[in-house]
Amino acid sequence: MNAKVLTITSGKGGVGKTTTAANLAIALTSLGQKVVCIDTDIGLRNLDVVLGLENRIVYDLVDVVEGRCRLTQAMIRDRRFENLHLIPAAQTRDKTALAPDDMVRLCNELRPMADWIVIDSPAGIERGFRNALAPSDEVLVVTNPEVSSLRDADRIIGLVEAEEKGPVKLIINRINPAMVKRGDMLSAPDVVELLSIPLIGIVPEDEAVLVSTNHGHPVVLNEKSKAGTAFLNIGRRLMGEEVPWMSLNGNDGLFKRLGQLFNGGS
Amino acid sequence: MASVFERIRGKSSSSAVQAKERLHLVLVHDRTDLTPDDLKSLKDRLIEVISDYVEINAADTEIQIQVEGREQTLIANIPLRSPRRKRR
Secondary structure (H helix, E strand, O other): OOOEEEEEEOOOOOOOHHHHHHHHHHHHHHOOOOEEEEEOOOOOOOHHHHHOOHHHOOOOHHHHHOOOOOHHHHOEEOOOOOOEEEEOOOOOOOHHHOOHHHHHHHHHHHHHHOOEEEEEOOOOOOHHHHHHHOOOOEEEEEEOOOHHHHHHHHHHHHHHHHOOOOOEEEEEEEEOHHHHHOOOOOOHHHHHHHHOOOEEEEEEOOHHHHHHHHHOOOHHHOOOOHHHHHHHHHHHHHOOOOOOOOOOOOOHHHHHHHHHHHHOOO | OOOHHHHHHOHHHOHHHHHHHHHHHHHHHHHHOOOHHHHHHHHHHHHHHHHOOOOEOHHHOEEEEEEEOOEEEEEEEOOEOOHHHHHO
């Protein structure tokens, strides 16, 4: 095994990075992949609670880096999925406890043990983001169809390109098809046109996301949820499968336009 | 939400269209780190330098950033004074 390192980032906080990281990790596991998640949001850890693993933490990322435990001791195995592990962030430290080189070393040690390493990046463009980006092979930028998160996503894309990392792909999260239809929300093609990077997923706004997070069972486990299906589709696209764009409200015109954007090689 | 009046006036007034137009301008300036003021002073200096070599029509000179994908190009349109006008 030689894991691919996938960094989930956004610039702005609150757009759904951690939800995306948790759901993609489970999607990949359910597709037969061995996955290790790393929460790099030191001091503000959350991936543990979204995955429902908060009661199992003994050691964390900073313990590994500072040599207080072995790497495998900090890897929490998910009891529901034997191929899913989490390395949680330290909660009582800050981002300066970790350096980009530490992350590169740690991921190199992990690569032989997994198919995917999913890194949940903190918000912002500083040290925490640099830590999450340093070992990355592929970057997924999460945005909402809304001016401030789009602007921040554009900044992040510029920084990833400047570091010559990537490829960078886009996830549009929390799109509301009814609002798009009445002209009160940017559509997926609008967002792709503005940011000019390839799209890998469109996740509709869905109450099931919050409900499943309340339970600590990410929404991708809920087959009836559109958001869950959207996350599973992203997992399949990460595996190289061509998955048709899910119809969110029967608006085929939109999906025809999207198809054209892709075939145009964007 | 778009009002009935706005809908009658057409799609151009919808909030999504406004968001797109505003973002388009913001992203151009974010990416180049050039403010509209910077662009104006760049234009003034460009006119000054080029005028040392050739007579140009400063009033009609235009400078803009053209966006194609994530590539941006600085486009300057600098009309030269016509020889006929020069002779007068």
